[in-house]
Amino acid sequence: QAISSFFPSLLSGFEEDIIELLKEDNEVLKEGIAHVLSKAGGNIREQLASSSSVALLLERLCLEGTRKQAKYSVHALAAITKDDGLMALSVLYKRLVDLLEEKKVHLPSILQSLGCIAQIAMPIFETRGEEIISFITKKILDCSDDTAKVSADKSEWGDSSHSCLLKIYGIKTLVKSCLPCKDAQVHPGIEKLMDILKSILTYGDISPNMISSASDKAHLRLAAAKAVLRLTRQWDHKVPVDVFYLTLRISQDDFPQMRKLFLSKVHQYIKERALDAKYACAFLIGIDDYHTPQYEEFQHNLIEVSQICQQVKMRQLSVQADVNLLTAYPEYIIPxxxxxxxxDPSCPNIDKYEDVKAFAPIYW
Structure with missing residues (x-):
C-alpha cells in the first residue's frame, strides 16, 4: 500500500499478479488489493484494460464485501476505468439501488458503496438520490427494534445492535451524499439532514416514539454528533444553533465512553484543521470535576487547541492572507x-434571578 501511494509506477508489470490476488479466498488480502488499486489504479489502467475480470471482481466487493472492501473497490473502479469510472459506476449504481429493497445481509456494504459513489460521482448519485434518501429515512432510520431489551440502567454501555448499526451506516451514507469531492456548492438535502441529526441528538433516534436500548440511543447520538463534525468541513454555515448546542452537549452525556469518543474526535479534527476551534467549547462544558484525571486531559487538549490557533494566526499573518484572522485567535471561542x-439546561433562568451570584456556578 505504501508503494501504491508513493511509487505507483512500480506496480507496472504486476497487473496479472494483482488480479490473481484479488481472486484469492482471503478477505484481508482482497481489502488490501482493492486499496492498492484505489491508489495506483490510474497508473496501470491501460494494462488492466485488457482484463474484464478485475472490474467484475471489484464490483462484487462493492455489492457483497465488507464495508472497507466496498469503499476501496468503488474508488478502485473509478481509478482503473476510463472517463473516471462514470460508465462502470453508473452500471454499479443501478445494481446497488435495485438491491436496496432486498435489505439482506449485504446492506452495510451497499450503503457504503452508495455513499462513496455520492462523493466521487455526484451526477450519478443524483439520478436516484431521492430514492436512496427516502429508503434510508423510512426503511432504516424510522424502524424500531422490537426485540430490543430496553434498559433503564444508564451505566450500561455495549456494542450496537444490528438495527442500530444499520442506522449508523445510513447516517454515514447521508453525510457522504452532502460531501462530494468536487463541486460542493448548495446541496438541497443539507437542511433535511440537519433536521434528522437534530432529532437523533435530541431523542437518540429519529423520533421519541422509537423503541431501542439506552446503549443504542447513545451510539446513535454519538454517530449524529460525529456527522455534524464532518459536515462542518463544508457546511459549517448551515449548522443551526440548536444543532451546534446539542452536538457539544455530547461531552456531558451519561456514558463516559461516549464522552471520551466524542471529545477524541473533536480533538483529532481540530488538530487536522478540519474543524472550527469553537467546537473546543466541548472540552470546557464537559468538565464537571476538577479533581479527575479527565480534567488534566481536557486542559492539555485546550492548550493544544490554543497553540494550533496561534500557529494558524502566525501563518496567516506571515503571508498576509486575505482571510478572517479573527478565527485564528484562541480568544475567538469565548463568545x-x-x-x-x-x-445550557443547568443555567438559571435570567428572568427569575437578578443577582449575578446565581450564575456563578455555571460560569465558575
Missing amino acids: YLVHVLAH
Missing part, C-alpha cells in the same frame, strides 16, 4: 462558550 453556557 461561543458564553453563549453555549447561557443556553
